[in-house]
Amino acid sequence: MPNPTPNIVVIGAGIGGLTAALQLAHGGARVTVLDSHDAPGGKMRTRPSVAGPVDAGPTVLTLKHVFDTLFHDVGADIADHVTLLPEPILARHFWPDGTQLDLMADPAESLRNIRDVFGGRAAQQFTTFRDQTAQLFDAFDAPMMQSQAPTLAGMTAQVLRNPAMIPAMQSHRTMTRALSRRFSDPRLVQLFGRYATYVGGVPDRSPALLNLISQAEGRGVWHVVGGMHKLAQAIADLATVHGATFHYNTHVTRVETQDGRIAAVQTDAGRIKADAVLFNGDPQALHTGLLGTGVTQAASAQTPRSLSAYVASFASTATGLPLAGHNVIFADDPATEYAPLSRDQMQTDPTLYICAQDRFGGQTPTGPERFELIMNASPTPQTTPDHKEAETCLTIITNRLRSRGLHLDPWPTVADLTMPQDFNTVFPASHGSLYGRSPQGLLAAFKRPTARTPIAGLYLAGGGVHPGAGVPMAALSGQHAGAAMLQDLHLT
Ligand SMILES: Cc1cc2nc3c(=O)[nH]c(=O)nc-3n(C[C@H](O)[C@H](O)[C@H](O)COP(=O)(O)OP(=O)(O)OC[C@H]3O[C@@H](n4cnc5c(N)ncnc54)[C@H](O)[C@@H]3O)c2cc1C
Numbered sequence: 083m084p085n086p087t088p089n090i091v092v093i094g095a096g097i098g099g100l101t102a103a104l105q106l107a108h109g110g111a112r113v114t115v116l117d118s119h120d121a122p123g124g125k126m127r128t129r130p131s132v133a134g135p136v137d138a139g140p141t142v143l144t145l146k147h148v149f150d151t152l153f154h155d156v157g158a159d160i161a162d163h164v165t166l167l168p169e170p171i172l173a174r175h176f177w178p179d180g181t182q183l184d185l186m187a188d189p190a191e192s193l194r195n196i197r198d199v200f201g202g203r204a205a206q207q208f209t210t211f212r213d214q215t216a217q218l219f220d221a222f223d224a225p226m227m228q229s230q231a232p233t234l235a236g237m238t239a240q241v242l243r244n245p246a247m248i249p250a251m252q253s254h255r256t257m258t259r260a261l262s263r264r265f266s267d268p269r270l271v272q273l274f275g276r277y278a279t280y281v282g283g284v285p286d287r288s289p290a291l292l293n294l295i296s297q298a299e300g301r302g303v304w305h306v307v308g309g310m311h312k313l314a315q316a317i318a319d320l321a322t323v324h325g326a327t328f329h330y331n332t333h334v335t336r337v338e339t340q341d342g343r344i345a346a347v348q349t350d351a352g353r354i355k356a357d358a359v360l361f362n363g364d365p366q367a368l369h370t371g372l373l374g375t376g377v378t379q380a381a382s383a384q385t386p387r388s389l390s391a392y393v394a395s396f397a398s399t400a401t402g403l404p405l406a407g408h409n410v411i412f413a414d415d416p417a418t419e420y421a422p423l424s425r426d427q428m429q430t431d432p433t434l435y436i437c438a439q440d441r442f443g444g445q446t447p448t449g450p451e452r453f454e455l456i457m458n459a460s461p462t463p464q465t466t467p468d469h470k471e472a473e474t475c476l477t478i479i480t481n482r483l484r485s486r487g488l489h490l491d492p493w494p495t496v497a498d499l500t501m502p503q504d505f506n507t508v509f510p511a512s513h514g515s516l517y518g519r520s521p522q523g524l525l526a527a528f529k530r531p532t533a534r535t536p537i538a539g540l541y542l543a544g545g546g547v548h549p550g551a552g553v554p555m556a557a558l559s560g561q562h563a564g565a566a567m568l569q570d571l572h573l574t
Contacts, residue, residue: 087112088571091347091354092326093334093373094362096124097553098543100317101152101560102360102567107324108156109568115318115326116349118333123314124362125509125516125545126553129498133397133440136452137309138500141437142408144298145554149313152557156324164316165307167443172303174406176486177269178414184406187302200267207265211274211293212300214250219297221247227549230562231532234525252290253524260290272416276433279458281551282388282517284420289524298554305407305442310553336374337361337540344539348374358539358571360563364518365531365546367511380535384546387461388521389423390502390514392475394494397450400438403488407442410435411486426460428475433458434482455479455494459502461513467501475499518546533563534570541567 088111092099095117107113121127128135146166153160160166172185172192183199186192189212197205225240226232241247252260257278261271275285277295306313318328329351336348337359346355365381367373411434413419422429440451457479473496480493502514519530532548533541543563545551550559567573 088357088573089114089355090358090360090567090571091116091356092360092362093117093337093347094124094544095119095122095314095318095328095330096362096544096556097126097314097317098545098547098556098560098563099124099360099362100314100321101557102362102541102543102564103326103560104152104156104317104321104324105561105564106360106567106573107321107326109564109573111567111571111573113321113326114354115321115328116332116334116347116354117328117330119508120330121311121315122318122328122330123311126310126314128309128311129395129500131395131397131452133450133452135309135311136395136397137311137437137439137454138393138395140310140553141439141454142299143304143306143310143313143553144302146302146304148554148557152317152561153320156320158320160316163320164312166304166313167307169303169305169407169442170444171406171408172299173408173410174404175273175410175412176403177272177412178486181269182404183273185300189300192300196270200270204265204267204270208270211264215294215297215300218247218250218291218294222294226527227555227558230566231534232528232548234528255290257285257288257290257292259286260293261285268416269412272412272433273410275416276410278521279389281521282515283521284389284423286420287424287522289522289526291524292521298552303408305439309439313553334373337368337377338374339376339537342538344537356539358541358567360541360543360567362542362544362560364509364512364515364544365542366513366518368542370511372511377537377540380537380540381531381542382529384519384530386520386522387513387515388517388519388551390459390461390505390516391500392457392459392472392479392502393500394455394476394479394498395453395500396455396492396494396498397452398490398492398494399450400453401489401491403483403486405436405438405441405488407438408435409438411482411488420458423458423460426462428471428478429458430478432478432482434479453490453494459514461515462502462506463513464503465507467503469496472496472499472501475501512546516545517551518544521550533559533566
């Protein structure tokens with residue numbers, strides 16, 4: 083006889099944990115969410131600055147419908163809980179030769195801009211690329227991303243039912259190879275190749291299929307009024323309304339099993355009995371025994387690891403470059419920019435991403451404004467940041483921006499920087515990887531763990547779990563886990 087009101091412990095209030103917690107509390111479970119941090123959101127976090135809290139994690143919100151559905155499914159309207167506004171400019175791109183290109187929410191405007199900047203041939207090539215990636219995105223959405231546990235056999239059957247997809251997939255090529263065949267201008271190869279980094283890969287080692295990632299952004303980018311963490315807070319608040327309880331500053335040290343199924347979790351504040359546990363941390367933490375030897379088989383080794391990053395969050399006055407909300411300052415040499423990352427070294431010629439969150443919606447800030455600046459990095463097993471490494475990174479960033487005409491007053495300092503070592507500390511066992519297992523390799527997508535684990539009562543959600551990293555994907559993984567738990571616990 084199933085327990086009529088099962089006790090569910092959710093370890094982690096990242097977007098995957100929050101999504102599942104909301105769904106489970108709405109479904110009638112007694113839900114307790116535990117997180118080591120002092121607020122919900124996990125990677126969706128902020129840091130203080132003189133201009134107010136500045137985003138220090140994700141900034142590009144895509145696939146809004148995932149969140150509309152999440153709120154709708156619990157009888158709520160997202161608009162009553164958090165304000166999401168569409169950004170007309172998806173991103174502004176700057177190349178070393180002075181070329182500047184805005185990709186727009188309106189595809190016709192993007193096409194016009196590409197034609198104006200790169201000519202008619204590039205515009206034609208973009209149209210073909212956009213149509214093919216749209217076809218791939220739609221074909222993989224239901225059987226892969228929306229599916230709780232996709233299989234290689236199932237996907238193969240899907241492809242065989244639609245053989246027109248096979249040439250578009252270019253399964254034997256890397257993203258860079260496929261893009262070089264599509265676009266004759268290397269700047270567009272560089273632009274669309276960068277989307278590999280959205281899931282922690284590099285374009286010359288990631289499968290061409292990942293070119294479909296650009297579609298997620300191409301279908302619209304939203305900004306969360308007040309910062310990304312407001313979305314996490316809104317979901318946590320709604321889960322609380324449905325009866326979930328949240329305990330922050332609470333670290334889970336062990337997940338206990340009895341007779342092969344989940345029995346309790348041990349925290350630094352005591353023991354909590356559980357009928358089921360959802361783990362929202364990096365699955366590698368379970369595999370490496372950080373939560374006890376009884377649950378190591380919940381996930382296989384999640385290696386190789388995806389990229390990490392150096393992230394500077396700060397307030398400054400900016401002059402010299404006409405920044406939009408989302409900006410990309412490209413490396414000088416697309417052929418070699420990512421090579422140091424494959425050797426676990428710092429990039430000397432990096433592409434930089436700059437989020438100027440006070441410019442969202444076309445605003446022009448006066449005085450100091452908030453910036454998040456991201457430079458890709460290799461993962462690391464270290465947990466102690468190296469001051470010299472931080473200084474070197476800031477010198478590379480400062481020189482790059484100065485050489486492109488952007489001046490910041492003041493320039494970011496070591497105190498503004500989150501290093502791969504910091505990420506490894508805050509997200510245990512992650513090696514600082516921000517997107518779980520590396521997406522490199524054609525079958526990488528099938529090597530991520532799914533919601534159900536081999537241990538009865540233990541479930542997984544988050545960016546390291548199917549369908550993968552990024553805020554909407556991690557939210558989908560939370561929905562998959564929530565649905566599996568409700569089903570297994572005989573709740574609605
Ligand atoms: C700098 C940066 C930029 C990014 N940019 C974007 C972007 O623009 N767009 C986008 O869509 N995605 C972006 N991402 C990726 C996105 O943020 C993540 O994929 C997503 O937020 C991961 O959510 P998650 O569910 O895996 O939980 P996480 O955010 O990883 O949170 C997991 C939580 O679990 C808690 N936890 C783990 N172990 C324990 C334990 N033992 N006890 C208690 N608590 C525990 C942690 O404290 C943490 O709060 C970015 C990430 C970073 C870091």
